[in-house]
C-alpha cells in the first residue's frame with residue numbers, strides 16, 4: 129500500500145520543486161495571517177501555476193474564514209481543494225457554496241474527538257493544539273496514533289501533527305493511515321522548508 133503525502137506550508141519555489149520531485153501528492157498553502165507559513169493570494173498564484181499537470185494537487189488552508197476571504201483567494205489561485213479549520217457544519221457549507229473539495233481538520237486528543245460522521249470530502253486528523261496556541265495546526269505536536277485503531281472513518285483521512293522523517297513509518301504502522309501530512313518536520317526553521325528533508329520524508333513515508 130502506497131502512503132500518499134501532503135507537504136504543507138509551501139512558500140517558495142525551492143520547497144515546491146522539492147515536493148514535486150520527491151513525488152508528493154498534495155502541497156498546502158496557508159492563508160492564515162498569524163502563521164509563519166502564511167502566503168497571500170498573489171504569492172501563492174504563481175507557485176500553483178508552476179505545478180506540473182501531473183504533479184501534486186494544491187490545497188489552501190483557511191482558519192475560520194469568511195466567504196469573502198475564500199472568494200478572494202479562489203479568484204486568484206487555482207486551488208484543487210480547501211483544508212478548513214472551523215466547525216463541521218461550516219466546512220460542509222463552504223463545500224456547497226464554493227463547489228470545491230473540502231477537508232475538515234479535526235484536532236484529536238482522545239478517541240471521542242474522532243469524527244463519526246461528516247459532509248465533507250476528507251478529514252485531516254491531527255493533534256489538538258495546546259491551550260493558548262497561536263494557530264490550530266502546524267504545531268509539531270503528535271498525538272497517540274493508536275487512537276484511530278478500530279475507528280470507522282466517515283471519509284478518507286490523512287494523519288498530521290508532529291510527523292518527521294524519523295517517525296512517519298511508525299505513525300503509519302500504528303494509525304493505519306494511508307495518507308500523511310507534514311509541515312514543521314520538513315523545515316529548518318518555522319516557515320523555511322528544507323528540500324533535503326522533504327525528500328527524506330517522502331522516501332520514509334513510502335517505506336524506501
Ligand SMILES: O=C(O)c1ccccc1NCC(=O)[C@H](O)[C@H](O)COP(=O)(O)O
Pocket residue numbers: 136137158160163164165189191213252254263264265266267268269288289290291309310311312313
Ligand atoms: O502551519 C501552520 O502554521 C498552520 C496555521 C494554521 C492552520 C494550519 C496550519 N498548518 C497545518 C499543517 O501544516 C498540517 O495540516 C498539520 O497541522 C501538520 O503540521 P505539523 O505538525 O507542523 O507537521
